[in-house]
Amino acid sequence: xxxxATAAGNSRPRTRRKAVDPTxxxxxxxxxxxxxxxxxxxxxxxxxxxxxxxxxxxxxxMITNPVNRTIVGNxxxxxxxxxxxxxxxxxxxxxxxxxxxxxGKKIMHLLCLLPVVSPPFAVATAVITLLGRxxxxxxxxxxxxxxxxxxxxxxxxxxxxxxxxxxxxxKGMLENLDPALDDAAANLGASRxxxxxxxxxxxxxxxxxxxxxxxxxxxxxxxxxxxVIGGDFTVLASRAFIAITGEYDVAAGSAxxxxxxxxxxxxxxxxxxxxxxxxxxxxxxxxxxxxxxLTHASGRVPLLAFAVVVGxxxxxxxxxxxxxxxxxxxxxxxxxxxxxxxxxxSGIGNEAIADTTVLALIATxxxxxxxxxxxxxxxxxxxxxxxxxxxxGMLGLAVPGTVIGIGYAIAFNNPLIIGNRMFLPxxxxxxxxxxxxxxxxxxxxxxxxxxxxxxxxxSLKQIDPSIDExxxxxxxxxxxxxxxxxxxxxxxxxxxxxxYAFARSMTTLSPIIFITTPQTRIMxxxxxxxxxxxxxxxxxxxxxxxxxxxxxVMGLMSLLVHGRSDVRTATNLGGGA
Amino acid sequence: xxxxQTRTADTGRIEISQLVKEFIGRDGPTTAVDHVDLHTEPGExxxxxxxxxxxxxxxxxxxxxxEHPTSGDIRLDxxxxxxxxxxxxxxxxxxxxxxxxxxxxxxxxxxxxLKLQRLNAKDMNDAIEGALVSMDLVKLADRAPNQLSGxxxxxxxxxRAMVMRPKVLLFDEPLSNLDAKLRVQMxxxxxxxxQRLGIxxxxxxxxxxxxxxxxxxIVVMNKGRIEQMGTPDxxxxxxxxxxxxxxxxxxxxxxxxxVSFAGGVAxxxxxxxxxxxxxxxxxxxxxxxxxxxxxESVHVQRxxxxxxxxxxxxxxxxxxxxxxxxxxxVEYEIDTNAGTIVxxxxxxxxxxILHEGDLVEVDFPPSRGWLLPA
Numbered sequence: 049x050x051x052x053a054t055a056a057g058n059s060r061p062r063t064r065r066k067a068v069d070p071t072x073x074x075x076x077x078x079x080x081x082x083x084x085x086x087x088x089x090x091x092x093x094x095x096x097x098x099x100x101x102x103x104x105x106x107x108x109x110m111i112t113n114p115v116n117r118t119i120v121g122n123x124x125x126x127x128x129x130x131x132x133x134x135x136x137x138x139x140x141x142x143x144x145x146x147x148x149x150x151x152g153k154k155i156m157h158l159l160c161l162l163p164v165v166s167p168p169f170a171v172a173t174a175v176i177t178l179l180g181r182x183x184x185x186x187x188x189x190x191x192x193x194x195x196x197x198x199x200x201x202x203x204x205x206x207x208x209x210x211x212x213x214x215x216x217x218x219k220g221m222l223e224n225l226d227p228a229l230d231d232a233a234a235n236l237g238a239s240r241x242x243x244x245x246x247x248x249x250x251x252x253x254x255x256x257x258x259x260x261x262x263x264x265x266x267x268x269x270x271x272x273x274x275x276v277i278g279g280d281f282t283v284l285a286s287r288a289f290i291a292i293t294g295e296y297d298v299a300a301g302s303a304x305x306x307x308x309x310x311x312x313x314x315x316x317x318x319x320x321x322x323x324x325x326x327x328x329x330x331x332x333x334x335x336x337x338x339x340x341x342l343t344h345a346s347g348r349v350p351l352l353a354f355a356v357v358v359g360x361x362x363x364x365x366x367x368x369x370x371x372x373x374x375x376x377x378x379x380x381x382x383x384x385x386x387x388x389x390x391x392x393x394s395g396i397g398n399e400a401i402a403d404t405t406v407l408a409l410i411a412t413x414x415x416x417x418x419x420x421x422x423x424x425x426x427x428x429x430x431x432x433x434x435x436x437x438x439x440x441g442m443l444g445l446a447v448p449g450t451v452i453g454i455g456y457a458i459a460f461n462n463p464l465i466i467g468n469r470m471f472l473p474x475x476x477x478x479x480x481x482x483x484x485x486x487x488x489x490x491x492x493x494x495x496x497x498x499x500x501x502x503x504x505x506x507s508l509k510q511i512d513p514s515i516d517e518x519x520x521x522x523x524x525x526x527x528x529x530x531x532x533x534x535x536x537x538x539x540x541x542x543x544x545x546x547x548y549a550f551a552r553s554m555t556t557l558s559p560i561i562f563i564t565t566p567q568t569r570i571m572x573x574x575x576x577x578x579x580x581x582x583x584x585x586x587x588x589x590x591x592x593x594x595x596x597x598x599x600x601v602m603g604l605m606s607l608l609v610h611g612r613s614d615v616r617t618a619t620n621l622g623g624g625a
Numbered sequence: 626x627x628x629x630q631t632r633t634a635d636t637g638r639i640e641i642s643q644l645v646k647e648f649i650g651r652d653g654p655t656t657a658v659d660h661v662d663l664h665t666e667p668g669e670x671x672x673x674x675x676x677x678x679x680x681x682x683x684x685x686x687x688x689x690x691x692e693h694p695t696s697g698d699i700r701l702d703x704x705x706x707x708x709x710x711x712x713x714x715x716x717x718x719x720x721x722x723x724x725x726x727x728x729x730x731x732x733x734x735x736x737x738x739l740k741l742q743r744l745n746a747k748d749m750n751d752a753i754e755g756a757l758v759s760m761d762l763v764k765l766a767d768r769a770p771n772q773l774s775g776x777x778x779x780x781x782x783x784x785r786a787m788v789m790r791p792k793v794l795l796f797d798e799p800l801s802n803l804d805a806k807l808r809v810q811m812x813x814x815x816x817x818x819x820q821r822l823g824i825x826x827x828x829x830x831x832x833x834x835x836x837x838x839x840x841x842x843i844v845v846m847n848k849g850r851i852e853q854m855g856t857p858d859x860x861x862x863x864x865x866x867x868x869x870x871x872x873x874x875x876x877x878x879x880x881x882x883x884v885s886f887a888g889g890v891a892x893x894x895x896x897x898x899x900x901x902x903x904x905x906x907x908x909x910x911x912x913x914x915x916x917x918x919x920x921e922s923v924h925v926q927r928x929x930x931x932x933x934x935x936x937x938x939x940x941x942x943x944x945x946x947x948x949x950x951x952x953x954x955v956e957y958e959i960d961t962n963a964g965t966i967v968x969x970x971x972x973x974x975x976x977x978i979l980h981e982g983d984l985v986e987v988d989f990p991p992s993r994g995w996l997l998p999a
Contacts, residue, residue, distance in 0.1 A: 514797075517691055518724035518782075520711035522738030522789060528712075532737075536728045 071527045072429050079421055080437070086494040087443045090455030094309070097302030097458060106303035120307065123268050123283040126199070127311075130206045130267035131260040137207060137358065138214025138259055139252075144355045145215075146222040148348055149341040156355060159362045160215045163208060165598050166366070167555045168272035169575050170591040172205045173584055174368040176277060177378055179204075184368075184379040197279030205273050208365065210266045214259035221255045240344075261319035265312050269448030271558035272572070276579050284308040285450040285558065292454055292562060302458070305451040316446035317439075369595075372588030388589035397590065400569035405597055407485060407568075408553035411492030415553075416546040418493065419500025424534055426501075427508040428516055429526065438505070445498035449558030452491065457562040460487045484565040491560060492553040499552065500545030507541035508534070547605045551598050636702050637667040637792045637825030639688065644697035646683050657683045659849035660697070668823040670816070672836040675846035676872065682797060684846070685829045689718050689795050701792060717786035718795040721802065723778045725770035731781050732757070732766040738789045756784040759818070776807045780814075787818065794819065796828040800835060812838055833873050837861070845869050861919075865905055867997055870917045877923065879916040879963040884996070891996045896963050896987055897941040904996035911998030916963075922993035923968035925957055927977070928984040945983045955979075961987055 097103050110116045141160055145153060163171065178185045179196045186194045196204075225248065233243035274286040288304035291297045372378040376385050391397065422441040426434040444452070464472035475487040515537075519529040535542070557572035564573050571594055578587040646658040658680040665671050673681035686692040688699055690711035699706045706714055717738070725734050735756050739749045757763045760780040770778055779799060786794055796815070800808045816839050819826045830836055836843050837857045845852045845860060845868075853865040864870035867878065883894040891904040895916050908914060928942060943961035955973040959966045966987060979985060 512722050512724060514720040514722050514724040515726060517689075517711065518718065518720060518726070518785075519737070520691075521689060521716065521718040521795075522785065523712045523741045524737075525710070525712050528741065533726055533728075537726075 071525050072425075075421060075527070076425060076430070076437075079418065079425065080440070082418060083440045083443075086490055087440070087447070087452070090452065090459040091443070091447065093458040094302045094305050094451060094455045097299050098306035100299060102299035103303040103306075106300050107306060110307050119282050119284055119287050119304075122199075122281055123285075123308070124311075126202060126206070126281075126283055127264040127268040129199075129203045130210065131264040133203065134207045134211045134263040134267075135214045135256060135259040137211045138216075139218045139256070140351070141211070141215050141355060141358060142218035142222055144351050145219055147341060148351055150348075150352055150355075156359055159359050161212055162362060162366060163210070164212045165551050165555070165595065165602070166209075166369075167572060167575060167591050167594045168209070168270075168557050169276055169572075169579055169587060170369050170595070171209050171365055172201075172273045172276040173579055173587050173591070174365040174372070175201060175205050175208075177368055177372060177584060178364065182379065195279075197277055198281045201277045201279075202273060202281060205277055206267050206270060208361070209270075209273070210263050213262050213266065217259050217262070218252070218255055221252055225251065240347075258319055261315045265315050265319075265446070265448075268308065269312055269450065269558070271448075271450045271561070272576065275576065285448060288450050288454060289561070292457065298454075298458060301454050305448075305454050308448055309451050312448050312451075313443075313446050316442070320442065321435075369588050369591050372584055373592040375585065377585060378588070385585075388585040389593075391586050392589045392593065396569060397574060397586075400571045400574045401593060401597070403485075403569050404554060404571040405601075407488050407570075408492055408550055409601075411489045411496060411553050412546050412550045414489075415493045415496035415549045416500045416542055419497045419502075419545055419549075420504045420535065420538060420542050421530075422497070422501045423504025423508055423538075424530055427505055428513065428534070438501070441501045442498045444494040444496070449495070449556060450562075452494065453559035453562035456487055456491060456559060460490075461563065484563060485568045487563045488560060488568060488570065491563065492549075492556070495556055495559065496549030496552050499548040500542065503541040503545045503548075504538055507538045511537055543605060543608065547602050550601055550605070554594060554598050554601075635667050637665070637669075638702050639663070639665045639793060639825060639827065640698075640700040640703075641684070641688070642698050642700075644684065644687060644699065645695045646680070646687060646692060647695045656849050658687070658694075661846075661849075661851055663844060663851070663854070665825055665827070668825055670819055670826045670828065670839055670841045672828045672830060672840040672843050673846055674830060674833060674836040674843050674872075675852075677831060679846040680849040681829045681831075681844075681846050685795055685797055685827060688793070688827060689716060690714050715791050716793040716795055717789045717791040718797065719779075719782050719786050719799045721798040723770075723782040723799075723802075725778055725781055725785075727770050730767050730769060731762055731773070734770065734781055735785045735788055737785065752788050756788040760784040760787075775803050776811065779803060779811055783815065783818070787822065787824075790822075791824065794824050794826045796826065796830075798830055799828075801830075801832070808835070815839065837873075845872060847872075863903075863905065863995060864917065864997070865907075867915055867917075867999060870995075870997060875920055875967060877918045877920060877964075877966050878997075878999075879918060879961075879966070881914055881916055881963075881996075884914050893994070893996055895994075896961060896989075900991045900994060902991055902994040902996045905998065907998050908996050913999040915997045915999040917995040917997055918966070918989045918993060920956070920967045920969040921971065922989050923966060924988045924990075925959065925968045925970060925979065926986045926988075927979060928986050941986050941988055943985050943987045945979050945981055945985060948979055948981060950978070957985075959985060959987055 098107055106116075110120050141156075144150075145157060145160070150156075176196060177183065179194060179201070181187065181193055181195065183194065183196070186192045186196075229247055229251075230243055233247045234240070238246065268283065269285060271285040271289055274281070274283050275289065278286055284304050284307055288301045288308065291304060292301035368378065373388055374384055374386070375382050376387070393401075419441065422437060426438045426441075430437060439446075460472075460475040463474045475484070475490065511534075515533060516529055519533045520526075524532065555572065557576065560570050561573055561576070564570050571590060575587050575590045575594075578584070578590065641661060641663040644658055644661040644663075645656065647654040647656050661680070661684055663671070663684075673684060675681050683692060687694050688706075690706070690709060690713075694707060697707075701715070726737065729737065732753060735753050736749065739752060744752070754763075757766055760783060762777070762780055762784060765773060765777060765781075770781065773781065782799070799815075800811055803811060812835060828836075828839060837860075840857055842854060843857055843860045844854045847868050853860060853869045855863070860869060861873055864873065870876045870878075879895050881893045881895040883892075883899075885892045886904070886909050890901045891908065893900055893902045893914070893916060902916065941961075943959040943966065945957055946960050946965065947958040949956045950973075953971065955970045955978060957968045957970070957979060959968060968987070
């Protein structure tokens with residue numbers, strides 16, 4: 049065996065022999081180039097600033113300076129609490145949804161998903177209105193003068209905002225659990241309770257880890273809520289924001305960003321590439337048999353009571369948003385009025401709605417296509433470096449929005465001049481082309497790419513690779529194969545990626561806040577301004593409109609998907625093997 | 626039937642030389658294909674046969690262009706294919722999973738490759754209709770692939786590949802997802818179509834019946850190397866190695882007690898008598914030998930007289946260990962001094978059926994024996 053091995057070894061350096069498809073190479077270069085512009089370059093500017101002499105001093109002061117130490121501690125504490133509580137909440141709700149028999153499952157499911165599409169301030173503002181110092185519930189009902197600002201309020205708001213992530217995660221896992229496993233456990237003499245502890249729960253361990261990590265990252269990356277309800281409880285994201293917008297200290301902002309970036313990306317990596325791989329549930333395939341749902345009162349009553357409470361809280365929050373939009377000052381002057389909408393729909397507010405929607409609509413297809421291209425390259429085309437490309441595409445999700453925003457502000461608010469030549473005009477900021485709209489679209493794209501990429505990868509993995517090979521064997525080059533075979537096949541994933549991308553673009557704040565300009569107004573930033581000024585009514589009206597736009601566009605898109613796929617299923621009906 | 630036109634040009638000569646494929650695994654490189662040389666004649670039907678992991682599929686995929694050889698050359702009619710991407714090679718492949726495009730109708734599946742060639746509408750329609758007719762798919766033309774049975778899907782896959790008029794047709798275990806009866810039927814259809822069109826075919830399978838019934842020549846592979854290349858008859862009757870003999874059909878390997886070579890014949894003492902047997906190249910140099918006798922070549926007869934040395938199994942005698950009645954044939958397992966022998970008796974005479982424990986005489990004609998290096 050040694051002789052042929054060495055013979056082959058000698059010939060291996062002849063790499064020129066590789067049959068490389070030039071179109072694939074072209075697409076790889078294009079995609080990597082776009083990613084370089086959208087995320088690598090702005091991120092690297094943050095690194096340059098943070099690792100510079102001024103920035104690095106602040107980075108090291110995270111350990112030496114007690115104030116900074118507290119900020120770092122606060123951030124981790126917040127992530128930890130939101131991760132644990134949000135995971136528990138998501139799990140319980142998913143368990144109730146999948147395993148317990150009750151009426152109104154659909155409504156419960158929608159309530160659990162509502163926070164996904166809601167703008168970042170809706171929850172925080174509503175919570176302040178309900179539970180704040182003059183809160184409708186706390187003061188109005190009980191006469192308490194509570195202080196909701198700070199850690200407790202922040203945890204409450206973040207848990208309510210992000211638990212759907214855990215809920216969806218667990219719901220998928222529980223639905224994929226083979227009911228035969230429960231039957232087998234029962235058959236072997238295990239009680240239902242015992243089967244839950246010894247069979248179901250151990251299989252969900254990767255799910256708990258994944259949810260916790262995801263919520264941890266979301267919590268430490270969030271900027272909107274710490275600004276609105278954080279009070280004196282400063283976290284890294286809000287500290288970086290103050291450094292940039294209040295102190296005009298780019299180096300300090302970058303330094304805080306770097307400290308925030310490291311754990312976020314690390315946790316993301318662990319979640320994506322380690323926990324996800326450990327998952328035992330997702331690979332079991334189609335579940336067989338019917339699930340025996342929990343009907344016994346001892347388990348059912350407390351679980352359902354809990355779900356109802358959560359449901360009521362969510363309803364209460366959104367009812368507050370709605371009520372707040374139509375009253376003068378909710379809780380204090382409850383007269384019905386349309387003034388809030390009048391204010392929001394005239395002048396600045398109107399512009400913001402139009403600008404935001406148009407920019408999100410521009411970014412959405414770009415992000416969707418880019419995500420699909422990355423997915424296609426990762427799953428099908430690249431034999432080496434696919435992990436790296438996947439990671440680069442996911443950076444828009446892994447990197448906290450605050451960090452992206454600061455990176456964009458540094459990278460694109462001034463023209464890129466090397467030597468005496470301008471390589472790139474200013475894309476963001478007041479003096480930029482199109483009033484900084486380009487940079488905002490770029491942010492939308494990079495933030496939205498991961499959702500399309502994920503769903504694209506998942507659906508591509510379902511498609512037999514020999515279908516691509518068949519196309520090649522019939523004379524189609526890679527781009528033709530992508531256009532004529534791959535894209536039509538992953539269209540449902542593509543469109544659901546688009547829907548998610550649009551919702552995400554419309555509701556994103558943290559990166560936008562650093563690059564908006566007077567010329568280009570973004571709704572989320574306007575909402576923040578209203579909240580800051582204490583005009584909650586206007587904020588609620590904005591949130592309501594934003595919700596309506598998002599839900600309307602999502603409905604329209606899914607109508608498009610279903611409408612088209614109905615035609616196809618119709619032709620598929622009848623006959624078949 | 627335009628598809629049935631025979632290729633006039635003398636095309637489809639594949640020349641594979643010194644083909645090597647290494648995969649870099651976790652524990653270093655493994656050699657999947659190890660210096661394979663293979664030449665085909667135009668219009669020949671060649672089957673790559675071997676156990677899983679023998680490198681047959683990897684070889685096929687390198688010919689198709691889906692894998693890049695570590696070293697070696699693949700030529701087609703003298704043109705170097707090695708650096709061409711799959712879409713640039715004048716070959717079409719039929720896949721194990723059929724790989725029909727699920728979003729396209731039967732007709733559009735067949736049209737897929739032709740559309741890329743930018744044929745004019747009339748030629749294209751003629752070709753598609755021809756393919757539909759010849760594969761009996763006319764009534765199914767507007768169905769989606771998921772509305773077809775496995776056999777129908779296979780016909781579409783075949784039509785889609787054929788309609789391209791490739792110089793070479795490649796088959797990657799195309800029948801392994803079909804049930805036994807359909808498999809036999811499709812075998813006949815594939816062979817018929819290939820012969821009508823005169824297209825060179827390279828066919829990968831692990832099913833020896835498929836290989837025997839389809840091929841002009843069979844290439845038996847093992848551990849990345851070619852064990853033997855030959856006609857089905859040569860492979861079956863004159864296997865070069867014990868591996869080939871064992872892999873194709875069922876085989877008895879008898880231990881000879883003495884072997885000598887003279888005048889192109891081996892004189893082999895086995896089953897109690899000396900027989901002049903043909904032998905495999907390499908047998909003369911080998912130190913130990915095996916005699917291959919196929920079960921259907923073994924003659925079994927009830928022993929006429931009780932042996933003198935008690936129940937001892939000597940010479941050409943044996944004792945039946947097991948008898949299994951299959952209907953058309955009876956299979957016996959017989960204990961002899963040359964090892965356990967399996968014998969298959971076709972069309973058994975009910976009165977002559979033997980039972981466990983019966984003492985028998987075992988023999989085979991010298992022309993049906995084959996001496997191999999062990």
